[in-house]
Amino acid sequence: MTKEQITTILDAHAAWLADPATGARANLTGAYLLRANLRGANLEGANLACADLVGARLAGANLRGANLAGACLGRANLAGANLAGANLAGAYLGGANLTRANLAGADLAGAYFAGATGVAPLAGAVGVCA
Numbered sequence: 001m002t003k004e005q006i007t008t009i010l011d012a013h014a015a016w017l018a019d020p021a022t023g024a025r026a027n028l029t030g031a032y033l034l035r036a037n038l039r040g041a042n043l044e045g046a047n048l049a050c051a052d053l054v055g056a057r058l059a060g061a062n063l064r065g066a067n068l069a070g071a072c073l074g075r076a077n078l079a080g081a082n083l084a085g086a087n088l089a090g091a092y093l094g095g096a097n098l099t100r101a102n103l104a105g106a107d108l109a110g111a112y113f114a115g116a117t118g119v120a121p122l123a124g125a126v127g128v129c130a
Contacts, residue, residue, distance in 0.1 A: 001031050010041060017044060039077075049087075059097075069107075079118065 015023025026046035035055040042062045050070040059077045065085045075095040082102045089109045099118030113119055 001028075001033060001036075006033075006036065006038075010043075013046060014042060017042065 009026050009028065012023040013026035016025050017023075026043060026048075028046060028048045028051050031048070031051045033051055033053050033056055035057070036053065037057045038061055039057045040060040041058070043066050044062045044064045045066060046063070047067045048063075048071050049067045050072075051068070052072050053076050054072055054074045056073070056076045058073075058081050059079045061078070061081045063086050064082045066083075067087045068083075068091050069087045070090045071088075072092045073096050074092055076093070077097045078093075078101045079097050079099040080101065081098075083106050084102045085105045086103075087107045088103075088111045089107045091111045093111060093113050093116050095115040096113070097117050098113075101118065103119075
């Protein structure tokens with residue numbers, strides 16, 4: 001996915017968040033976003049199921065209520081990201097930086113956190129390391 005395509009999707013998503021009658025909810029299901037720079041992006045409620053976000057820069061991103069089920073977030077930087085209410089069921093977060101990330105109410109069923117930093121043991125998560 002090109003930087004221009006991502007920008008178009010993010011712009012349409014911002015319009016949708018402001019007024020659901022305009023724009024379009026971001027649908028990045030299965031998208032290849034390896035090492036993408038999405039720092040501080042507003043992806044609230046976006047669909048990122050099964051997306052490849054290995055090494056992505058998502059520090060400070062708003063992923064509140066986003067669908068990240070089955071997403072691959074290995075070595076992603078999620079420091080300070082808002083993941084409240086996000087669906088992370090079956091997501092891979094091995095080696096991810098979750099320092100100060102908000103995981104309140106997130107679905108962590110079957111999520112894999114081995115080697116992740118900045119997380120305390122989480123119920124329902126697999127391989128959690130602090």
